[in-house]
Amino acid sequence: MHIDSLSIKSNIGNYSVNVCGDNAFIKEISGLANAIFIIDENVWNFHKDSSLFSLKDCDKIILPINEEKKNLETVQNLYSQIMERSPKRNLNIVSIGGGIVQDLTGFVASTLYRGVNWIYIPTTLLAQADSCIGAKTSLNFESFKNLIGTFYPPAEIYIYSEFLKTLNEQDYYSGVGEIAKLQLIAGKPHALEFINSLDKVDQIDSEIILRLIKGCLNIKKDFIENDEFDTGRRNLLNFGHCFGHAIESSTNFLIPHGQAVTLGTIAANITAKQKGYLDETEEKFIREKILLPIFKTKNNINFNYEKIIAAMMKDKKNTGQGLALIMMDNNYQMFKITDLSKQEAIETLKEMEKILGSLL
Template sequence: MMKLKSSIRDYEVHFEHDAGFLASLAARPQRCFAIDQNVWRLYSDTLLAGIDPADVFLLQAEEERKSLDTVLELYNFLLTRSARRNITLISIGGGITQDVTGFVASTLYRGINWIFVPTTLLAQADSCIGSKTSLNYLHFKNTIGTFYPPSDVFIYIPFLNTLEDPYFMSGLGEIVKLAIIGGEKAAEEMIELLPGALQRSQ
């Protein structure tokens, strides 16, 4: 577990080796889920089987859905389920899911608790660290947003087993870039680990 400091609030990143944490999240009181619909399609009968479909807002992970219209849909989903200030919004998906749910969490009731479970390599390696949320408006990209970190991030590597190759390579490219920026030691470690990473074995 890694503790991160933020001017808004501190938060924790958990590295999970057992899928049991998902059942624990599903059993939490006063919670709803926003889940990438592709992740739900792949895992609703297995890893996510403990989550009641009635508590799930399904989100298309497409750039055009990173919009105020989607935010309003999620507001409506939560409020029609009598969401109050003490609700926890649990987000499961990649960067687009993170942007939409993070924005909703930061603005509903002037801020509700939220938890992020990243399922793409790019989200696990990069975007889950930090507190930025971004939405598109008309044809302007990432023009609306807030800074609002989740209370907890849960990283579970087996989600990457079903990640399509282009998205996996995009995330791996970001990791390589960060390793190069990180200096000689980080770059050397990346070179050593890269063959296994390409095979998704580590």
């Protein structure tokens, strides 16, 4: 049963997100002709006897993944496994998993025969609330995060909140990190509402989570429909990602993506405060009421300034003389600068380390 749906306009082909109340949609998709299901190994192990039961006899590739495998080598393996099946151009790829499976299979779907039909079932909170729309597919190359990619949306997306129940704490709060970022981008009333719902978020309350997922997809829809190819306003969705990506790659992906984004958001706000765009009270309020409560990473993070700055310098968003950074002001308006100096970034990291203290 579909309880809701959202259509997204795209230059490549409009697509829709279906929010499902039960797993009847999986049974329906299991009957699709010429389909190959590419499923995250963890998701398959957790859900093969429940939500995914009807896929038992379907043609499947069960994929073990991690951030280090989000590369061309895995893509080539997938091409081989698909071609062994002598597929036709009317092949349907159905992928089931989080953002990594989305990026890998989206890239495969967009390049095989220059594009085959692709259906995506996101299973992490991050993928359901954020990455499933926007049409980006990204691969890492050497130490460059998301360097290679295409724009290619799935034809259909199905959201089923039952999958979220098996996420571990870090991966769940990784999704909450991207949700918090989008709520801040949407403005102060959204941010305040998010603070009020945090207790329910901690309890993984399905109703609140679904409401937040739909809210986030609507916020992102506005940015991607008006700038799908990321040449202007869509850049602002990278709030939290400039320091975030750098922290993520400089710590060898020890921190899940959305948790790195939470640190990146704290860092962006500290810079905005240091440069006079954001009041001290507002920076502290956002940090203490939104960002720190959702930072649940317990790994001992090696916070190496030089490595973080070196990674920031490799960011593909850099176009000017200095480092690129998206920040917010007191009115929760996002803006981009391209001339952040190394020294300013170091000042931010120093203050952040002091504030976070024992968390790092």
